[in-house]
Amino acid sequence: MKYLVLIYSNPSTWADTCDMSGWREHFALDAELNESGELLSSEPLEDPVLTRVVRVRDGVVSTTDGPYAEAKEYLAGYYLVECETEERAIEIAARMPDARVSAVEVRPVMNNEGLEM
Incomplete structure (x- = not known):
């Protein structure tokens, strides 16, 4: 089963939490996986400030700056893993410094089989 492991983080704490030790933990986990x-x-x-939100309404495309949600924590990165069990995916997520x-x-990834239009 595939799982998307979504890392949420607060940009105001990135300077404090994204030191090299955190990156080394991610690199080690990458190598192991x-x-x-x-x-x-x-x-x-x-950085979320580089986000662009695209909407199409009545055929008109509009683009706005910044993330869609007004939140303190934003999607900072992801891992796409294939594991035997949800418990293993949770074990992997728990090892992330974030x-x-x-x-x-x-989050389980939906299997698209049988969804033909």
Whole structure:
């Protein structure tokens, strides 16, 4: 089963929590999950101020700056993993340094089989 592990973080704390030790923990986890074959992809995201929200209403495209939600915590990055169980995905999420200071969400990826239009 595939799981998307979403890392949420508060940009105001990034300077405090994103020191090299946090990055080293992510790099070590990446290496371990690559070795086990569980890691499909992982990427950090740029600062939320670089976000663009796109909407189409009545065929008119509009773009606004900034993240859609007014929140203190934003999506900071993700891991796409393939695990045998949800418990294993939660175990992986709990090892992320971000889980100690903000939130990490584990979400199953929907299987698209049978959804043909």
